[in-house]
Amino acid sequence: MIPSSELVINPDNSIYHLNLQPHQLADTIITVGDPERVPSISQFFDSIEVKIHKREFITHTGMYKGKRISVISTGMGTDNVEVLMTELDALVNVDFKTRKIKEKLTSLTIIRVGTSGSLQEDIKVGSLLASQNAVGMDTLMQFYRLEQSQKEQEISQQIKENTQVDFNPYIVSADENLVNHFTKNDASDSLKMIKGNTLTCPGFYAPQGREVRLKPKIDNYLDKIRNKIDDFQLTNMEMETAGYYAMGRLLGHKMISLNAILANRITHQFSENPQEEVNRLIHYTLEKISSL
Ligand code: R1P
Structure with missing residues (x-):
């Protein structure tokens, strides 16, 4: 039995931060950073059954072309992603009455629809990119037992050496079937989704090599992270994807992160x-979800 101090359930049977009751969540979930992006997506639903909010977590659950979907905002950063992923998992895999983990576990499908900056000259502003792999340049996984393959450890070690950070970056892949589905271009698709490898940073300025008034501690950061390590090359950076992929691997949920490239940091x-x-990414995502 999980004590009430460890898993907080509100008096109305909703989970602590998301404010959702188990029946209010769909098995297919779109997540967004910006709370204002939630209605930009749910406006296309055929019907909306739930609208709930608390803090930066806004949820709309409804139907789109016969599929039940929840769209949830998270705010920025992997710390919020950790709260979101743990609470989404509890909503489907913990019995709120007995406070015990269910015998039969549910695997959710979670699709991040976010924005990102390109690290390569040829990935232009306006591109749509699915993150095949993500590197977490944050310390979230210092607190969980995430297993890393030999190859993942080698890449992590090289990034650590190149940047001289004091912790081990973590590397996790998206769900392969979701990558194939979202990057498969049919003749009817007017837009193209490319595959990439995403760097997840614990901030927007120095952690992404930006200088406004403070000089970043790591000199020439972008040059240090964007070059090839064997056949692996980082293509873009943002602030959530690796946290999603790592929590998804730990909890058994199917994850993919889709990015609209808004900046090119090289040009x-x-x-x-x-x-x-x-908006282009939203339309592309909804069409692809309807044929999942
Ligand atoms: C920074 O401006 C924010 O935009 C990106 C980053 O990951 C970070 O959350 O994603 P969203 O547009 O989904 O918030």
Whole structure:
């Protein structure tokens, strides 16, 4: 039995931060950083049965072309992702009455629809990119027992050496079937989704090599992380994907992160119409989800 101090359930049987009751969550979930992106997605649903919010977590659950979908905002960063993933898992895999883990576990399908910056000249602003692998340049996995393959350990070691950080970055892949599904371009698709490897950073400025008034501690950060390590090359950076993939691997959920590239950090360009880039990604994602 999980004590009430460890898994907090609100008096109305909803989970502590997400404020959701188990029946209010769909098995297919779209996650977004920006709370305002939730209605931008649910406006296309055929019906909406649930609208709940607490803090930065806004949830709309509804039907889209016969499929039940929840869309949830998380705010920024892997610390929020840890809260979200643990609570989503508890909603489906813990019996709230007995406070025991269920015998038959449910695996959720979780799709991040987010924004990102390119690390390669040829990945232009406006591109859509599915993260095949993600590298976590944050310390979240210092607190969990995440297993790393030999290859993952080698890449992590090399990134650590190149950047001289004091911890081991972690590397996790997306669900292979979801990568294939979301990057398979049918003749009817007007948009193309490319595959990439995403760096997840614990901040937007120095942790992504940006200098405003403070000089980053790591000199030439982008040069140190964007070069090839054997056949592995980082293509873009943002702030959540590796946290999703690691928590998904630990908890047994199917994960993919889809990115609208808003900036190119090498050519120093930023989108002239970010909302339009995000809208294109939303349309692409909803169409692909309806045929999952
Ligand atoms: C930074 O501006 C935020 O945008 C990106 C980053 O990961 C970070 O959360 O994603 P979202 O647009 O999904 O929030």
